Amino acid sequence: MAANDNQHGPPSDMERIKETSNYLRGTIVESLNDAVTGAIAADDQQLTKFHGTYQQDDRDARLRRQHKKLEPAFTFMVRVGIPGGLATADQWIVMDDLSVKYANNTLKLTTRQAFQLHGVLKSNLWAAIHEINAALMTSIAACGDVCRNTMATPNPDASTIHQQVYEATMDIARLVRPQTNAYHEIWVDDKKVLTSKDERPPEEVEPLYLKHYLPRKFKIGLAIPPHNDIDVFSQDLGMIAIAEGDRLVGFNLVCGGGMGMSHGKPETYPNAGTVIGFCTADQLCQVTEQLVTIQRDFGDRSNRQHARFKYTIDDRGIDWLIGELNSRLGWQIESARPYAFESNGDSYGWLKGIDGAWYMTLFIENGRVRDAGDLRMKTGLRKIAELGLCDFRLTGNQNLILGKVASSNKKKLQKLLDEYGITAVQSTSAARLNSMACASLPYCGLAMAESERYLPDLMTRIETMIKEAGIWEVPITIRMTGCPNGCARPYLAEIAFVGKSPGHYNVYLGAGFTGDRLNKLYREGIDEETILQELEPLIKHFAAERLNGEHFGDFVIRAGYVKPTTAGLNFHD
């Protein structure tokens, strides 16, 4: 089935690794048992991604340890994807426990509704992943060349179809989950001391992925209007739920979104996906399967920088995609239905769901759950979880919803939120509430500049200007990443800071507030003082000449600061 004639060159090394891995086993077990290094073998570093864990090192310690003739301070990041973001209180407790036992005593809530543990030593990795599974969660396919965690709007506040969309989300999650038994053998089975020489079960088959899996990561997310909190236009395959009254009828299909690009390589670019049509809820899995296999068969397996679905599509055109899809389906998808988004952020505070229960959306700055000074977020949330009176919903903006709270229990939760300082940090500028930053330093190996550790301070300085300008309450999406990969989806932010080198950022402006339009480069590689100098007149101008309800991203275009980006292909123009 592999469409070799679609390939531009010899397969990348990653293709060899996948091929020779015996369905993702590699020598992971041997690597784990190698006690004299905190690292795992090079090929295994690629393979463990499919198992949801990345080898990293504490970059703050790199030079120091090199000088001391020690290997880098290797640790592992473990990602636990939660489809649709819906976790139980018990699962929260488990993750909290693991963060204490095996990680750096923090939890990271990611931009794709996952938990991340940082700083897990190799010697603890097996136990950590094993215990995650014991709590009915998994890290499989949280990373790697597969379909990643399936996202979905977690908040049922504004729509009756939430439950139906959640079920569709789980159907997709099951469909795209790798079938190899490798994960189970390595992490879940209790016989830990297995080696690659041990007898293997007969070759399994990956019905969806085949032996080489996908050319690159593939991301799927379902949005329920008016919320675009999962940034449906950033997904390789996005779905916009279409309801008729209380009934989910189907989904608009959005294809070819993606954020990743590289500085200085204009052939790489972020893209906002294109709405290609509509399918019914019943057809969703079938359509998903065909779109994934189209990317599997046509995606670039030679150049990983050109391997995402967006490039596969842009190389051939949307019409080709629709034609290929229809021919694989044997029937035609319908034309898209109307929809309307209000924002790609979260709505904070207590909201009553259409189901009658209460939902408390909490701002978790940059998704990092920890205790720091008066803000004892981690302990507080733990206490709340122990009450067992709510579920825990991870949002696509690194935030948390305490969900399905009975009216009678609201007060108890509120009391704990107050007591642990969590309430206090909710009242901040609307801009901060709409900010997010990727993980970046010290663990991210690709980071070029600080992000998560830095944005809060930068925001404090920006807030000073915002306050002076009198727009404290005006939401502005502000996103920062430590490199152009775009993990906090910066190119869909009204203001974005993308790391270029330590202390220096590219500034992008002008994305749509609903997450439907990419932004545009405004200033390149500037430091904090320059950032503030550049932003100040803009913010003043915006405050002074803002039209009624006008968003910052639209304003900077109207005022001529940047040109609108209408498609990924003209992002760099």
Added chain:
Amino acid sequence: MQISALDTTTSPLTAEQAALLNQLVASLSPTQVAWLGGYLSGVAGYTQSLLGLLQPGQNGMATAGTLPSPSAAASGAPEVTILFGSQTGNGEKVAKKLQSAALAKGLQATIQDMGSYRPTMLKQATCLLIIVSTHGEGDPPDRVRELHSFLYGKRAPKLDGVDYSVLALGDRTYRHYCKIGKDFDARLEELGAKRIHDRIDCDVDYEDAAQLWIDGVTALLARKAGPAPAGAAPQGFALGAMAAATTSEYDRKNPFMAGLLERIVLTDEGSEKETLHVEISLEGSGLTYQPGDSLGVFPTNSPELVDAVLTASRLDGDATVTTHEGEGGNLRELLTQRYEIAQLTPDVIEKYANFGSISELQALMSEDRFDDLQSYLHGRDLVDLLQDYPLDMYPNDLVDILRKMTPRLYSLASSLEACPEEAHLCIAPVSYATYGRDRFGVCSSYFARRLEDDGKIPVYIHENNYFRLPEDPRADMIMVGPGTGVAPFRAFMQHREMLGHEGRNWLFFGEQHFRTDFLYQAEWLQWRASGLLTHLDAAFSRDQDHKIYVQHRLKERAGELYEWLQNGAHFYVCGDESRMAHDVHAALVEIVMEQGRLSAEAAEDYVNDLRRSNRYQRDVY
């Protein structure tokens, strides 16, 4: 060597004679003393060697003298067998000196390492000159174990007709001072051999006392032999010629002032240790060394401690002092550079007690109070002594009771092949708190705290021919080196890498924590990746609930380890003497027993064979 005053109770001399002798001895240089020893014992008709008159316990020499046998004297040139047992090379050095001295006197002298000496040869010997050190807690050096137990075993031969004398090397701070030398001395006599010269016990500062013995025994034997027959060729080979000829003018007596190149704390933040990597320049010294050798370092004491000594003794640091070695200087300088003040040793207690007639301390010196003495010494330094038993004294009195600064040895962690004209060391700082005060090991804290970045370090090379890479470049090596014990193996690896030795290499390392204490981890991993290091195993004792040490790792790998041994691998152990070396030895025997399906005795034999063939070598401290 410290020579303390003679009096009528400690010698058969009259008070007058003793005073005269004391006066004379005090004015002599060590070589003069040595010469005099030889002279006196050589004087015809002299029935008692002067050395024999000196009392044990205070002067490093043995008890009552014995008569040289007149019959032996008439029997012509005896064939002298110099039998040495050495762990860190001192004994070997003395043996070579003795051989040269004997040959120079026209004696026939062969030199034999106890490690390769067939015990059954003892019976055939006519004259045995034995040099042996004590290690562990009164244990024989590794290569002496077999001979030692042979002498005490069922197969011990009758040695009637064999003449002998023993030089014992040791360290007075140990409980079993010169125990093995004493064992040999006593046992040979029991077996019927005849002591022709009293044993001399040498403290760490062994050179002078050893010279006395060399001069004594060679003079005695030369006298017995009569004039050397014309043209008699000296017999036996001079071992000294085999050792790498060092062209350098620098040695222990004349250390080289080496520059510090680099000093790195190897352990990472969060470690309970602060192990140092030190790089020293030997440029211009002409000093060379081989992997397995150590660097001798003369440290200086900390100024704070010197001040504390001055305060406690109420002495003026600027006072000028002349030591009985004829050295002069101001007190502060001498205390800083020349004497041990951070540790107390029995000889210091004894002299101080005698000087001040402190009966409480004098009482501690009796054999049966050894434990009390040790417990007083433990964790105390000179300041404590001066405070506990204050005395009025002159600056000279103070330095006279002190023990000279002993150089500290550090395994060389580099190979000259890889690091020309450099010496790398791996040093674990010693620090502890006792009696309400923080205390620091002299030399390790000198490196860690006092040595300036551009400072100069007095160093010399301490050869160790018992810790050497296999001669065969294709031979495999198993190296067990926890903690700083890993240092020489870094030198081994550098050497083998540079010379392209093909033998396989296997390192067992151990420390407290993987994350922070894995000394030279990046280098080992690189060597493993390049294939130079075939296996790398490590035990981190405190990373889990139960303690895991290198010996556990050895046992885990028993099968393959035994295969390597069967295949001719050399087995090296370096590092902590007190526990590790014993546990590793036990593990080795156990592995051989289990894997080779041998009895305990056969396994011991197997390991002894390894030792005899130089395939089991240890450098432990």
